Amino acid sequence: MTVESSALYDVPGPKALARHRLYGWLALLAIAAVLGWVVYMLFHTEQFTYQKWMPFEYKGVQELLLRGLGNTLRAFGWTVLFALPFGALFAAGRLSEHRAVRWVSTVVVEFFRAMPLLVMIFFIFVALKAPPMWALVAGLALYNGSVLAEVFRAGVLAVPRGQKEAAYALGLRKTQVMAYVLVPQANRAMLPAIVSQLVVALKDTSLGFLITYEEFLHAGKLIATNLDYDLPFIPVVMVIAPVYIGMCLLLSWFAKWLERRGRRDPKVRGGAPVAPTGLTPDPQG
Amino acid sequence: MRVLTDNWSTYWHGFLGTLWLTLVSAVLALVLGAVVAGFRVSPVKPLRVFGTGWVTVLRNTPLTLLFFIVVLGLPRFDITLPFFTFAVLALGCYTSAFVCETLRSGVNTVPTGQGEAARSLGLTFGQTLRLVVLPQAYRSVVAPLGSVMIALAKNTAIAGSFSVVELLGTYRTINELGYDIVWTFVWIAAGYLVLTLAISALFNLLERRVAVSR
Numbered sequence: 001m002t003v004e005s006s007a008l009y010d011v012p013g014p015k016a017l018a019r020h021r022l023y024g025w026l027a028l029l030a031i032a033a034v035l036g037w038v039v040y041m042l043f044h045t046e047q048f049t050y051q052k053w054m055p056f057e058y059k060g061v062q063e064l065l066l067r068g069l070g071n072t073l074r075a076f077g078w079t080v081l082f083a084l085p086f087g088a089l090f091a092a093g094r095l096s097e098h099r100a101v102r103w104v105s106t107v108v109v110e111f112f113r114a115m116p117l118l119v120m121i122f123f124i125f126v127a128l129k130a131p132p133m134w135a136l137v138a139g140l141a142l143y144n145g146s147v148l149a150e151v152f153r154a155g156v157l158a159v160p161r162g163q164k165e166a167a168y169a170l171g172l173r174k175t176q177v178m179a180y181v182l183v184p185q186a187n188r189a190m191l192p193a194i195v196s197q198l199v200v201a202l203k204d205t206s207l208g209f210l211i212t213y214e215e216f217l218h219a220g221k222l223i224a225t226n227l228d229y230d231l232p233f234i235p236v237v238m239v240i241a242p243v244y245i246g247m248c249l250l251l252s253w254f255a256k257w258l259e260r261r262g263r264r265d266p267k268v269r270g271g272a273p274v275a276p277t278g279l280t281p282d283p284q285g
Numbered sequence: 286m287r288v289l290t291d292n293w294s295t296y297w298h299g300f301l302g303t304l305w306l307t308l309v310s311a312v313l314a315l316v317l318g319a320v321v322a323g324f325r326v327s328p329v330k331p332l333r334v335f336g337t338g339w340v341t342v343l344r345n346t347p348l349t350l351l352f353f354i355v356v357l358g359l360p361r362f363d364i365t366l367p368f369f370t371f372a373v374l375a376l377g378c379y380t381s382a383f384v385c386e387t388l389r390s391g392v393n394t395v396p397t398g399q400g401e402a403a404r405s406l407g408l409t410f411g412q413t414l415r416l417v418v419l420p421q422a423y424r425s426v427v428a429p430l431g432s433v434m435i436a437l438a439k440n441t442a443i444a445g446s447f448s449v450v451e452l453l454g455t456y457r458t459i460n461e462l463g464y465d466i467v468w469t470f471v472w473i474a475a476g477y478l479v480l481t482l483a484i485s486a487l488f489n490l491l492e493r494r495v496a497v498s499r
Contacts, residue, residue, distance in 0.1 A: 007400030007418055008392070009328055009410075020328050027331040041362045116439035116477050118446075119453055119470070126456065127466040199345070206347035210446040217350060224357070233361050237354055241346065248345035 042234065052232035055223055056239065068219030069243065075136050075205045075215060080198060082141035087148030094153050097174065105149075112146040118207055125211045132213035136205065144201045151193045155186035188262060195255035199248050206244070216240065288468045292459050299455035300476045306372060306451055307438045307480065313377030314437065318384025325389050336385070343382035348440055351375045356447045372444040376437060383433045390429075391422035424495045431488030435481045442477070452476045 012020060042048065055061045093105030112120070121139035124130050130138065159182050167177040209217040217240065223229070224236040289296060324336035343351075355375040356368065366374075395418050403413040445454030452473055459469045 007395045007397045008326060008414065009400075010404060012328060016328075023329045024331050027329055027335070031331060031335055045361060045363065047361075114478055114481055115474060116442040116453070118442040119474060119477060122453065122456065123470045123474075126460070127470055203345070203347040206349040207443070209349055209353075210443070217347075217353060221353070221357075231361075233358055237358055241350060241354070244347055244350055245342060245345045248347075249341070252345060 047234040068216040072215040078137040079140040083145040086145030090149040091152035109146045136208040155190035192259035199251045288464045299452040302450040303452040310376035314380035317381035321385040322388040340382045368448045391426035427492040
């Protein structure tokens, strides 16, 4: 983000530059003051005492955390496995030539997108009495699958019209047009948006914590609320948060990398990216 | 139907809780998001870096974790506030990152030539911003801003698990009274649908009024 590219400013002259430098130092001071306060509070409330960090030395605690992380990744894996076919199926349904199929698919997709994810998860968990992990996975797969269905549909519709017309003119049937012409091209343009949606799914696995699924955050809470370790709340956050943020950042970067690569690739230049990665389809959870 | 009529006051309280939480968090998110967006397009580098960091971290943090940190972590810093305020903080900060990105993309849609024309007419920076850039920027992001607000309304459901009175949390009370659980959820779902449809209608109306075609 260079300043020159903005409609807001001219290229600054010497006077403006000096002023900007002054503001820069003031801003730095303010930010340093806030950070300093946080560090002061950390020491002031004795977050770095041995007793609070001691739990991380124990093998049992480490295993608990690792098991939690494993469960998080497992829920994420199942979600991806179910959400992608669900999305593909209902995207195909919404693009169908039969009005009934189109109508049903639209209702399904719109319903699951409009419902708060947590309400669905609780419904499956409490009313249908599913085990926590499957309640979580089902909720995540239905919600993210519905969002993905829209991404897929937008991707197929974004392929230039001539492609479809040419394929029909060659005598291909609708299924063939889809499978051989539209979907392969749409795929490449959609990939960044799909991965961005997977970041949302990964983040939302932490909702499992609220229905007692023993995932990463749940393991963290177990340790944090332990009186023997003097309630090591902040240390636990300092261990858990970077892992979560790191995992999501990695996926986000992967999406951005895909998008950059796609932009360089002449084969996909025709169909613009479906959704800019900057605007993840739905900032839920 | 009896579930709804018998527990009308519980539902109504929950619904109002969700509505109020959404409104207050939305105000915080819009204000904070605008400030951070301002940072990110400013010519001052430390502010830009801070803005980028804010957005990157918050967008990649699970909201549940954020609730966890705010509701259970801040008290360790001797900061004790009502649960409602904690929930507003978590939801507002989280959503502000998305609001910021939306607004910033709006500023970026304004062609550079517009700003140059404004300056060559002798408008000051404040005037350029107020009269030329921001009106167009805001108008071009009405629709995406609407989706962010709908997501916010849906996300308020998480607050119920952190001791805030809101719609989803009402299921516990009603469940204990022994009502049919499926119908309990049907009415909760209906409550959220009313809310999200209302927001969506509001933003559609706004969009029709102000949208710019470019």
